[in-house]
Amino acid sequence: MSQSTYSMPPEKVEIFKSLDGWARENVLVHLKPVEKCWQPQHFLPDPTSDGFLEQVEELRERAMEIPDDCLVVLVGDMITEEALPTYQAMFNTHDGIRDETGSSLTAWGIWVRAWAAEENRHGDLLNKYLYLSGRVDMRQVEKTVQYLIGFGMDIQTENNPFLGFVYSSFQERATFISHGNTAVLAKHYGDNHLAQICRTIAADEKRHETAYATIMDKLFEVDPDLSVLAFDKMMRKKISMPAHWMYDGQDEDLYVHFSAVAQRLGVYTVEDYANILEFLVERWNVEKLTGLSDEGRKAQDYVCRLAPKIRRLEERAQMRAKPKPDVTFSWIFNRSVKL
Ligand SMILES: [Fe+2]
Numbered sequence: 001m002s003q004s005t006y007s008m009p010p011e012k013v014e015i016f017k018s019l020d021g022w023a024r025e026n027v028l029v030h031l032k033p034v035e036k037c038w039q040p041q042h043f044l045p046d047p048t049s050d051g052f053l054e055q056v057e058e059l060r061e062r063a064m065e066i067p068d069d070c071l072v073v074l075v076g077d078m079i080t081e082e083a084l085p086t087y088q089a090m091f092n093t094h095d096g097i098r099d100e101t102g103s104s105l106t107a108w109g110i111w112v113r114a115w116a117a118e119e120n121r122h123g124d125l126l127n128k129y130l131y132l133s134g135r136v137d138m139r140q141v142e143k144t145v146q147y148l149i150g151f152g153m154d155i156q157t158e159n160n161p162f163l164g165f166v167y168s169s170f171q172e173r174a175t176f177i178s179h180g181n182t183a184v185l186a187k188h189y190g191d192n193h194l195a196q197i198c199r200t201i202a203a204d205e206k207r208h209e210t211a212y213a214t215i216m217d218k219l220f221e222v223d224p225d226l227s228v229l230a231f232d233k234m235m236r237k238k239i240s241m242p243a244h245w246m247y248d249g250q251d252e253d254l255y256v257h258f259s260a261v262a263q264r265l266g267v268y269t270v271e272d273y274a275n276i277l278e279f280l281v282e283r284w285n286v287e288k289l290t291g292l293s294d295e296g297r298k299a300q301d302y303v304c305r306l307a308p309k310i311r312r313l314e315e316r317a318q319m320r321a322k323p324k325p326d327v328t329f330s331w332i333f334n335r336s337v338k339l
Pocket residue numbers: 081119122175205
């Protein structure tokens with residue numbers, strides 16, 4: 001597999017060094033102090049309390065009403081969160097921002113560690129919840145996590161932080177949307193507690209989105225040409241989701257199947273993808289950028305026109321779509337689910 005690497009012109013590393021003070025004031029503020037953060041335990045039965053078993057029983061009763069297709073989406077979301085080591089490693093592939101020592105005191109180093117520490121609560125909470133629910137085959141779920149972390153991901157950001165920050169802005173918003181939609185489903189099936197969990201995680205993702213999109217605001221100001229070219233490049237490659245190499249030891253197309261269920265339930269859809277793109281075009285004022293190179297103007301044109309194009313293609317694909325066969329998921333004991 002060929003991968004392009006180190007695509008940022010080397011002298012541009014200076015931009016990230018010179019933005020250190022700015023990032024301290026404008027990016028790190030989007031982190032929450034640990035003492036003010038929720039922890040998974042806040043939402044889980046308390047193992048030290050006399051009522052522990054009763055609380056577990058209640059949790060299991062509520063979770064009984066969640067249908068199989070929702071469970072598949074929840075498990076997929078949880079596995080995506082659990083592959084966090086990959087995402088922290090990905091951040092550190094980028095020139096100019098990587099945490100050089102594992103305890104670097106640059107704003108970028110502080111950010112990536114604290115961001116990962118916040119994210120770590122997401123997988124923890126969903127994992128414990130699903131474990132206690134008794135509804136999923138935990139061994140299969142755990143195997144999927146182990147495979148996924150072992151495989152890594154093909155993010156295609158070329159060690160280039162301009163590409164990396166476009167990707168992260170997009171991706172955090174995508175998770176904000178999908179956890180939010182999962183909350184709506186959980187509520188619909190009467191599990192208000194789970195709905196609250198998903199909403200709480202979504203709120204973290206939103207904060208992270210704001211941080212990454214703010215970094216891009218600044219990069220668009222400092223180097224609009226490189227920024228719009230980065231946006232264009234990532235959109236042409238298509239933003240692949242972090243868990244696209246998901247595998248459970250059985251289903252070679254597990255990610256495709258999981259995404260099809262997420263699409264059908266409206267948890268994360270092609271329409272969401274187009275909406276995120278449009279949102280970012282607007283947020284970064286891409287239409288109004290001036291003083292771009294020829295290439296930059298082409299990139300500007302491409303990203304500004306892309307969302308309606310994606311919607312048209314999707315509409316046509318829907319019209320031509322044949323009914324899909326049901327698929328079994330090992331996560332739910334090989335019961336079958338409609339795609
Ligand atoms: Fe997360």
